[in-house]
Amino acid sequence: MSKRKKIVLWFFIILIIAIAGIIAYVWFSESKNRNPFTAIPDDAVYIIETSDLTKGWSTLSDSKMWKHLCTTKHFEEISKSAASLDSIIKGNSTMDMLFSDRQMLISAHMISGNDYDFLFVVNMKQASKITFVKDYIKTIIEAFGYSMSKRNYEGTEIIELTDIKTLEVLYITFIDNLFIGTYSPILIEKSIKQKDKENWIKNTEFQAVAGEIGSKKLFNFYFNYSLVPKFMQCYLSEESDLANSLSSIIKFSAFNVNLENEQLSFSGYTNIPDSVSSYLKALSGVDPGKSDGYKIASDKSALYLSMCFEDFNEFYKNLTTAFSAENGEQYEDYNKMVKKLEKFLKVNLNNDFFGWIGNEIAFIKLRPVANSKEGDVSILINAKDIEDAKKGMEHLTSQIKKRSPLKFEAIDYKEYKINYLNIKGFFKMFFGKLFGKLEKPYFTYIDNYVVFSNSPSSLMDIIDDYLAGKTLEKNKDFVTFKENFENKSNVTIFVRTPEMYTHLYCYSNAEKRKGVHENKDLILSFSNIGFQLASDGELFKTTLIVSHNEDALYSDELEKIESAAEELYLNEYDSLKFKTKLSPEQLNKDGKLELKNDSGSLKLECNIKNGNINGLCKTFYASGNLASSVNYKEGKVIGKATFYFDSELQTVKAEMIYNDDEKIKDEYIEYYENGAKKAVIEFNDGKPNGDAFFYYDSGVIKIEGKYKDGKKEGKWKNYTEDGNLFDKAKWKKGQVRKKNIE
Incomplete structure (x- = not known):
C-alpha cells in the first residue's frame, strides 16, 4: 500500500486551507446537515472518529508514541508531511475557525482479496456551502504538482486529482455538508451509491454499542468483526480459525479512545448476534471468572486467550441449550455420538472429563522455535481438584488403550508424565472450530491445570519454562501490562507482539514476509495488546489496550540473540x-x-x-x-x-x-x-x-x-x-x- 495513502489526511486539510479567506461571508448561511456516517459504505472493517480535527491532531502529534513512529522508516514520508501539517495547524487562528469542533471519520475497507484502503469524511457544516470551492480547487492543487479532472457518478460530481509524477489519483466529492476523499475509485463510488441508505444509522446492532459510548470523546473507534477473516488475509498466508470464530460470534465493538504517551486505551461495549450459538452467547449469562493460567504459561507465549466462568457447568449448559434450540437435528446427532462414544469406551464423560473442569479454559500459542509447526497449539484447562482430573483422564486413556490398535507409552519428562488422548476430534466435538487443530492431543499436568497440545515438543517447552521459572507470571513486563485489566472476566486475550512477530514472519509467504520484515520496528513497538470482555446485561463491557515501547526492537534483538x-x-x-x-x-x-x-x-x-x-x-x-x-x-x-x-x-x-x-x-x-x-x-x-x-x-x-x-x-x-x-x-x-x- 502506498505511503501516500497514509498521509492523505494532511493533504485534505491543506486543500481546504485556501478557501479560508472567502469562507467568512457565507459562514452563517443555512446548509443541510447530513450525518457523516451516511457516507461510510456498509463494508467498513473499522471506523475511527474524532470530534475535533485540530484538537485531535494536536493530541496525536504531541504524544510520545507518535513522535517515535515518525522516526521509523515506514513513517519517514509521513513524518515530513506531518511537520508541514503541524506548522499549518498549530497557532493558526483561521485553521482553528475552520476545523475546531469538526467531526471526521476514517474508515478502512477491503478493495481486493489481500488489500484495503481508506475513506475520509469531514463534516464541514456550513463551510461546504461555498458553491465555487470546487472550481477554486484547481488553482490550489497545481501548487502541489497535481492535475484535476471531473466526472459524474449517479448525479454526483467526483473530482479526480492526479499526481503528475506518480500518477496516483485522489478522488474527492462534496455531498451536502460532507467533504469525502479516498485514493480508491471503488470506495468513492460506494460512498455515493449508499449515501441515502443510512446503513450505519439504521443498523440496530451497531447502534446498540455506539449508543453506549456517546460521541463526546475526542476519539472513538468502531470495529466490524464480520470482516475480520478477509482483513486478516492481508497479513496471513492462510485462513485463521480464530479470525473465523470471532467473525461468527461477535458483531460490533464501540470504544472511547484515550491516547497517552505510551499507551492506547479503548473502553466500550461489544455485542453478539442473537441468532448464533457461541461461546460468548453462553458466557453472556455466566458470571465472570478469574484467570490464573498465566501462572504456568511459558513466557514465550505469543498469544494467550482465556475463557473464564464462575461455574463451568452453567457455561456448558448454556452452550448446549443454545445449540439445541437453534440446531435441533445437529444437537440430536451430537447427543447420539456422545452416547455411542461412551458406550464404546465404557466411560462417563461427565465424570471423567467435564466434571473436573474448573473456571478457565485457555488457548496459547508459543513463539516458534527450530522444530515448531504453524499449527502447534496448547490448551490449559483449570481443574477444580487436580487429583480428580488425573483420575478421570487416566480412566479415559486406559479405556481408549483397550480399544485402540495404536499403543502409546507415556513419556516421563523431567518427572512430568506426558500422555496421549487417542480420540480424533475430541475437543472439536465439544468446543468447536477454535479447538479444531487439537487432534488426538498429548497432555500432562502442571499445578492445578491439565495441559493439552498437538505437539509433545510444545509440552516439553512449557514444562522446561515452568521449572525454570520462565512463565508469564514471572515476566515483569507482562504482569505490569496485565494490571490494566480486571481480575475477573469472561474472555481475555493477550498478544505479545515480539513473540507474535516471529510467528507472522515464519509462516507468511515471501511477499508478506518482506513487508513484515520491513516494518519490524513499527510492529514490535506495539509490544503488548490486551482485549477483555465481561458480561454486562445483553452486552459485554470491553477493554482494549495497546502498549507502546520505543525500545522494543532493541529488547527483542537482545532476547533473540540470548535465546x-x-x-x-x-x-x-x-x-x-x-x-x-x-x-x-x-x-x-x-x-x-x-x-x-x-x-x-x-x-x-x-x-x-x-x-x-x-x-x-x-x-x-x-x-x-x-x-x-x-x-x-x-x-x-x-x-x-x-x-x-x-x-x-x-x-x-x-x-x-x-x-x-x-x-x-x-x-x-x-x-x-x-x-x-x-x-x-x-x-x-x-x-x-x-x-x-x-x-x-x-x-x-x-x-x-x-x-x-x-x-x-x-x-x-x-x-x-x-x-x-x-x-x-x-x-x-x-x-x-x-x-x-x-
Whole structure:
C-alpha cells in the first residue's frame, strides 16, 4: 500500500486551507446537515472518529508514541508531511475557525482479496456551502504538482486529482455538508451509491454499542468483526480459525479512545448476534471468572486467550441449550455420538472429563522455535481438584488403550508424565472450530491445570519454562501490562507482539514476509495488546489496550540473540527422548533387527543381544533419509550419537558422546541445515561446564560465554551478525549481576 495513502489526511486539510479567506461571508448561511456516517459504505472493517480535527491532531502529534513512529522508516514520508501539517495547524487562528469542533471519520475497507484502503469524511457544516470551492480547487492543487479532472457518478460530481509524477489519483466529492476523499475509485463510488441508505444509522446492532459510548470523546473507534477473516488475509498466508470464530460470534465493538504517551486505551461495549450459538452467547449469562493460567504459561507465549466462568457447568449448559434450540437435528446427532462414544469406551464423560473442569479454559500459542509447526497449539484447562482430573483422564486413556490398535507409552519428562488422548476430534466435538487443530492431543499436568497440545515438543517447552521459572507470571513486563485489566472476566486475550512477530514472519509467504520484515520496528513497538470482555446485561463491557515501547526492537534483538543458548535441540538429546523403545517380542531374538514403515521403507536398523540393543542403531525418516546413528551398550545409550536433518545429503544436525550413565560428556556440537556450526558447548557429567560458543548460520560468532554446573557464569558477550559487539553482561549462578560491563 502506498505511503501516500497514509498521509492523505494532511493533504485534505491543506486543500481546504485556501478557501479560508472567502469562507467568512457565507459562514452563517443555512446548509443541510447530513450525518457523516451516511457516507461510510456498509463494508467498513473499522471506523475511527474524532470530534475535533485540530484538537485531535494536536493530541496525536504531541504524544510520545507518535513522535517515535515518525522516526521509523515506514513513517519517514509521513513524518515530513506531518511537520508541514503541524506548522499549518498549530497557532493558526483561521485553521482553528475552520476545523475546531469538526467531526471526521476514517474508515478502512477491503478493495481486493489481500488489500484495503481508506475513506475520509469531514463534516464541514456550513463551510461546504461555498458553491465555487470546487472550481477554486484547481488553482490550489497545481501548487502541489497535481492535475484535476471531473466526472459524474449517479448525479454526483467526483473530482479526480492526479499526481503528475506518480500518477496516483485522489478522488474527492462534496455531498451536502460532507467533504469525502479516498485514493480508491471503488470506495468513492460506494460512498455515493449508499449515501441515502443510512446503513450505519439504521443498523440496530451497531447502534446498540455506539449508543453506549456517546460521541463526546475526542476519539472513538468502531470495529466490524464480520470482516475480520478477509482483513486478516492481508497479513496471513492462510485462513485463521480464530479470525473465523470471532467473525461468527461477535458483531460490533464501540470504544472511547484515550491516547497517552505510551499507551492506547479503548473502553466500550461489544455485542453478539442473537441468532448464533457461541461461546460468548453462553458466557453472556455466566458470571465472570478469574484467570490464573498465566501462572504456568511459558513466557514465550505469543498469544494467550482465556475463557473464564464462575461455574463451568452453567457455561456448558448454556452452550448446549443454545445449540439445541437453534440446531435441533445437529444437537440430536451430537447427543447420539456422545452416547455411542461412551458406550464404546465404557466411560462417563461427565465424570471423567467435564466434571473436573474448573473456571478457565485457555488457548496459547508459543513463539516458534527450530522444530515448531504453524499449527502447534496448547490448551490449559483449570481443574477444580487436580487429583480428580488425573483420575478421570487416566480412566479415559486406559479405556481408549483397550480399544485402540495404536499403543502409546507415556513419556516421563523431567518427572512430568506426558500422555496421549487417542480420540480424533475430541475437543472439536465439544468446543468447536477454535479447538479444531487439537487432534488426538498429548497432555500432562502442571499445578492445578491439565495441559493439552498437538505437539509433545510444545509440552516439553512449557514444562522446561515452568521449572525454570520462565512463565508469564514471572515476566515483569507482562504482569505490569496485565494490571490494566480486571481480575475477573469472561474472555481475555493477550498478544505479545515480539513473540507474535516471529510467528507472522515464519509462516507468511515471501511477499508478506518482506513487508513484515520491513516494518519490524513499527510492529514490535506495539509490544503488548490486551482485549477483555465481561458480561454486562445483553452486552459485554470491553477493554482494549495497546502498549507502546520505543525500545522494543532493541529488547527483542537482545532476547533473540540470548535465546540462541536455549533454542537448540539439546533438550531432546539430554532427555533421551530419541531413545529407541522396542517390544519384548522384538527384543527376544538376537541378531539384526529391521523395522519398516507402512510404505515399506526402512524405519529402524539395529542389533539385538541378550534382550537389549547393542552396537550401532540407525533410525530413518519416512522419506528414507537417515535420521540418527546412535551407539548402545546393553540397552543403554553409550558412546557417540549423531543426528541428521531430513536430507539426502545426510547433513549432521547434532553430535555428542554419552558416558556410562547415559549423560552427555566432552563436547556437544549442533549444526544449521547448511552445515555451519550452530553451537559448541563443553559438557561434564550431563551438564554444560566450560566454554560455550553460539554462531549465526553465516559462521559469525553470536554468543560467547561459560557455564558452571549447567548455569551461566562469568562474562557473556552477544554479537550482531556483522560481528559487532551488541551487549555484554556478567553472570553468577545463572543470574545476571551486571549489564554492559567493561
